[in-house]
């Protein structure tokens with residue numbers, strides 16, 4: 001599964017047209033057909049294709065007598081062209097369709113123009129200027145009798161904030177009114193106002209019940225505000241081939257091979273992870289991480305605890321092991337055991353302890369996860385941390401930690417948008433990985449994982465994979481532990497981060513509502529069982 005940028009989608013389309021396999025007009029027809037098919041699949045009550053038209057009106061039931069009604073909003077580009085196709089195809093099914101165009105018909109791109117004319121030959125198009133005032137009055141009059149609004153205003157060509165004639169649909173009261181009346185809103189390719197590359201809203205965006213996109217999902221469907229504006233996303237094939245290079249991987253399934261254990265081998269063949277703990281009263285986070293590391297199959301997991309916390313941790317653990325690690329010297333001594341092949345520092349480590357231990361850990365050049373305090377402790381001089389990182393590291397910041405380590409990149413990602421396409425979380429994570437020279441896993445419902453070589457994966461917990469119960473204290477600690485455990489097992493940093501992020505969401509979904517961080521490691525066996533590991 002891959003996620004595309006608007007530019008990649010255009011390149012795929014252009015390659016197909018250039019090869020002579022298909023024309024732009026044919027693609028537009030397939031796109032419009034895909035939208036209509038998706039509408040009928042999603043809402044069978046809107047599908048009257050099976051209804052017999054042969055009976056005389058006197059025998060028709062009230063529903064059949066009264067045609068379904070749609071309003072199609074078309075913009076000035078090819079998204080609008082798709083809209084005209086949808087209008088025509090719905091009308092062919094007996095729908096009453098009203099079409100609005102914002103923009104100058106003379107300036108429509110050629111394929112959109114053809115479909116505008118096909119529609120306009122027999123029907124009215126209500127035209128308004130792109131920059132005219134929102135059609136509020138006109139439009140608010142219409143929804144009373146309508147079943148469907150089709151948003152073909154802007155798709156992947158959105159270049160500036162959405163305003164003007166059709167922007168009233170982005171307005172919450174109008175949207176609520178439509179919802180109250182049971183009117184479905186379908187966006188073609190992307191809700192107008194949503195940047196297809198970043199999932200960021202330019203100005204304002206239409207909130208759809210369903211978005212129908214073509215060939216492959218775009219980044220904007222899964223990043224940022226994408227999920228809240230798109231509703232459900234349906235992807236329709238329009239007969240295009242995927243190009244090989246540069247795609248962003250959208251993780252939905254883990255590779256089982258990476259997780260199964262060979263039938264021979266002893267505990268040391270599966271690695272030994274060391275999780276550094278904070279002081280007394282602050283050991284829970286490291287224990288969560290350690291339990292995560294053990295559950296994903298590290299052969300041994302040791303908690304490295306300061307003297308003050310030894311009793312506390314000892315009284316809480318069984319299969320986990322404990323080692324006193326008192327400051328940098330203590331860590332140096334502990335790391336003389338070269339079987340400790342994966343380290344995890346950060347969860348509730350405390351800034352002071354982090355500043356002492358992180359340089360020593362990094363100097364040891366083991367596979368290392370840096371999370372939480374191991375990142376924030378260096379907020380005043382992120383460059384000092386970055387200079388010590390190596391290619392066996394995985395950084396796991398959430399939004400706040402990311403901004404502390406990469407303030408300029410975060411600022412670029414968060415700046416007020418004037419133009420699209422916008423700098424996205426994917427762009428930000430890739431830039432961070434390049435600067436850090438190691439894997440960066442940028443957390444959230446749209447977790448983005450990037451390696452310095454450009455590989456990038458989005459592990460989204462949205463739509464069918466929504467996992468809102470992961471927003472609970474300590475769940476990030478478990479993720480850090482999962483990564484450390486997989487690193488101990490010998491997975492490469494990028495593989496470990498991708499697999500752990502996937503597993504983390506699966507565990508949350510396996511448990512369901514009521515999840516707290518402690519539950520996550522306990523779901524690993526069931527998730528593994530389902531994978532036949």
Ligand SMILES: NC(=O)C1=CN([C@@H]2O[C@H](COP(=O)(O)OP(=O)(O)OC[C@H]3O[C@@H](n4cnc5c(N)ncnc54)[C@H](OP(=O)(O)O)[C@@H]3O)[C@@H](O)[C@H]2O)[C@@H](O)CC1
Pocket residue numbers: 009010012013027028031075076077078079080081082109130153154155156157158159160161162163188189190214238
């Ligand atoms: N690629 C494919 O394979 C396929 C693509 N297909 C379809 O084509 C769509 C992409 O079409 P597209 O490139 O013409 O872009 P689209 O979204 O219609 O907008 C461009 C127009 O809007 C204007 N404009 C932008 N923002 C604005 C704003 N805020 N306010 C006002 N105006 C604004 C912009 O003006 P400009 O920036 O040029 O001045 C330009 O005039 C894609 O989403 C899909 O539906 C399918 O048919 C099948 C295969």
Ligand SMILES: Nc1ncnc2c1ncn2[C@@H]1O[C@H](COP(=O)(O)OP(=O)(O)O)[C@@H](O)[C@H]1O
Pocket residue numbers: 372398443444445447461466467468469470471472473474475476477478479504
């Ligand atoms: N709404 C959400 N949907 C899915 N995953 C989420 C959501 N909110 C947070 N997460 C995930 O939960 C984890 C939270 O980690 P973090 O912010 O470090 O919290 P903590 O420090 O309390 O462990 C991350 O893996 C993040 O991706």
Ligand SMILES: [K+]
Pocket residue numbers: 079151152153154155187188189190191192
């Ligand atoms: K649209």
